[in-house]
Amino acid sequence: MNKRREISQARQQYLKRQKNRKIFVISMQILIIVLFFAIWQLLASTGVINVFVFSSPIKIVQTFGDLLASGNLFYHIAITFFEALVGFLIATFLGFLIAIILWWNDKLRDILEPYIIVLNSLPKIALGPIIIIWFGAGTKAIIVMAILIMIIITIISLLNAFLACDKDKIVLMQSMGANKFQILTKLIIPNARTEFLSVLKINVGMTWVGTIMGEYLVSKAGLGYLIVYGSQVFKLDLVMTSVLILCLLAGIMYGGVCLIEKLLNKR
Amino acid sequence: MDKEIMKLDNVGLIYQSKNGETEAVKNFSLSVKEGDFVAIVGPSGCGKTTMLSIMSGILKPTSGKVFIGGKNIYESKTYIGYMFQKDELFEWRTVWQNIMLGLEIKKQNTSKQQEYAKKLIEKYGLIDFVNKKPRELSGGMRQRVALIRTLVLMPQILLLDEPFSALDFQTRLSVCDDVYNIIKNEHKTAILVTHDISEAISMADKVIVLTKRPATIKKIRKINIKGETPLKRRESPDFSLEFNNIWKELDR
Structure with missing residues (x-):
């Protein structure tokens, strides 16, 4: 295992799949938090929710x-x-x-x-x-x-x-x-x-x-x-x-x- | 070579527990000579492991005496090695640190002792694994590390409590051979406890058959099977004969 071996094609594909999966999970995690704050702000700006009770991301900042x-x-x-x-x-x-x-x-x-x-x-x-x-x-x-x-x-x-x-x-x-x-x-x-x-x-x-x-x-x-x-x-x-x-x-x-x-x- | 190394004189043990008294061992007398390989077989639950605890000095018998090299076991400082069903290696220690455990406890971690440990490690093919953790080793190798862990303390006697029962059949045969060779190589006296008759006759020169609880000696059989190792013994035609003898003895 210590020796460098040529990586087989199946192995390469597997590693690529693993990497893609990781990228997908992280981007979804970021997306959720961004969406959460964006929707919150949107609802606050359009007056759907009362800013006085719910606050808003901008106000928090x-x-x-x-x-x-x-x-x-x-x-x-x-x-x-x-x-x-x-x-x-x-x-x-x-x-x-x-x-x-x-x-x-x-x-x-x-x-x-x-x-x-x-x-x-x-x-x-x-x-x-x-x-x-x-x-x-x-x-x-x-x-x-x-x-x-x-x-x-x-x-x-x-x-x-x-x-x-x-x-x-x-x-x-x-x-x-x-x-x-x-x-x-x-x-x-x-x-x-x-x-x-x-x-x-x-x-x-x-x-x-x-x-x-x-x-x-x-x-x-x-x-x-x-x-x-x-x-x-x-x-x-x-x-x-x-x-x-x-x-x-x-x-x-x-x-x-x-x-x-x-x-x-x-x- | 015929020096008596361990003697049990009319040993008996009665357990006290909430549910009453249990007589686990009764009138147990035994003499073991230096270099002997003795196997104790008996029906399960008959107190075989209890016997080993008494022989190692961890459990005090309620009657009778145990002598090591002519001295009462509680006065003698002799170390008695103990091997278990599982290897009981400490996962958080490397192979080397596991082997050093006994020396640390006894505060004998000197360079001379380490030298001896290194020699054993080298001799039994573990040199490449000293810095590995136990989980990186195969079952057979782990058992070998466990054996060396007791050997570095230079035990006069080795007690083996079904040391192969946690291994699968294939590995069990080869590890059995392995352990047997190391014990013979290092000229150790060994007492093996097992419920596996074939294991007992493949390794021991003397098989002791126990009765049901309270355990006492039913029969002592000398084993004379040709073959230098357990595996070779298993191939001998005398093997199945001997097996039947002891099996009948146990069954009766």
């Missing part, structure tokens, strides 16, 4: 420009992004740590099982008022909200992945004289790498849910704040602009996780 000019845009983006990132990192790290502790100690695992199940099914937003009272109406409360949303499912997913390890592999390690710590670091954790990556992907979405929910409850700045504020004063342009920026940010963060996945798989 104008709002974006205004925010940029006033210097507020990056301030709000930075605050929300910071909250989402910190929540994501803390929840993932803590969840990982707790999952390890529960894997290590099966008695503790049995004791805590019902509590974890109840906490998992509890809608975390119900805790909102309590969090505000405990952590104050600010950034801290928002980050705690985001952490709460992610941490339980992180613990459950990772613990299940740890426990799903092949028994024979553990016996193999034991027959070589491995202690529990070696089994954990050389087998259990690397064996759960696929699940760990999928947890990262889930959390990278969930952290935005938690952050924006938190900002709805308490905030003086951030994209969630802009959305709530915009809807209260009926500035739908502001709401739509903020939502679009959120889409972009979430996409960028997801892309980052995919990059980590690629690097890990390469090794």
Whole structure:
């Protein structure tokens, strides 16, 4: 396979088909987004939809420009992004740590099982008022909200992945004289790498849910704040602009996780 | 060569579980000499794998004693190699890193040990694959890597728990030959557990037939089939004779 061979005609055709298919998919993807905004703008310009309620792409661009000019845009983006990132990192790290502790100690695992199940099914937003009272109406409360949303499912997913390890592999390690710590670091954790990556992907979405929910409850700045504020004063342009920026940010963060996945798989 | 390397003295094991007590092994006594190839066959679910766990020192018997080289197994530091139904290679490690696993655990990852590992790898035709991941190897090669992984720890005894059952029949025969040759080449003592009678008589000098649970020795048969390798043994006319003997013994 390493040697250069002459590519057969069938192979050439196959490669061409694959390439054409890819081009088609990408152009359709671009077409959809262009059409979406074009139709939206068309309906707004012709007065079919009420611009006051539905906003319009042009208005969104104008709002974006205004925010940029006033210097507020990056301030709000930075605050929300910071909250989402910190929540994501803390929840993932803590969840990982707790999952390890529960894997290590099966008695503790049995004791805590019902509590974890109840906490998992509890809608975390119900805790909102309590969090505000405990952590104050600010950034801290928002980050705690985001952490709460992610941490339980992180613990459950990772613990299940740890426990799903092949028994024979553990016996193999034991027959070589491995202690529990070696089994954990050389087998259990690397064996759960696929699940760990999928947890990262889930959390990278969930952290935005938690952050924006938190900002709805308490905030003086951030994209969630802009959305709530915009809807209260009926500035739908502001709401739509903020939502679009959120889409972009979430996409960028997801892309980052995919990059980590690629690097890990390469090794 | 006639030194006794492993001795089981009246070993018994009773499992405790929610549903009650299960007697898995009863009055099991066995003596294995250096260089022996012993096969243990028995009806499925009779506790063959349990026997291997006891012999490797992972599972403590509820009665009786296990000796390795004259010493109690829990006091002796001797390493006992263990091979499983699947190769149990770690997919995230390269072939080389897989082979180094035991040395890392024992913190013996010295250049002298690595030299020995390299020698084995070269001798058994894996030199071109050291930096490959296990998934890039065929089933037979994977099993060979698994064998070398245990051999680098210089085991006195190798325990084989149906090591070929995950392979298709064609590969199984050649891998069986392969593993047998490596074990004989390295002068290792081996204990094979299997439900496949033909596999047992093609490899072992001694076949132990077990009873149903609780497992105890029903019969020990010395195998005297001409042929230097398992494949050649299978061609011998004595083979089917021996097969019938053991098959009848199992059936009774």
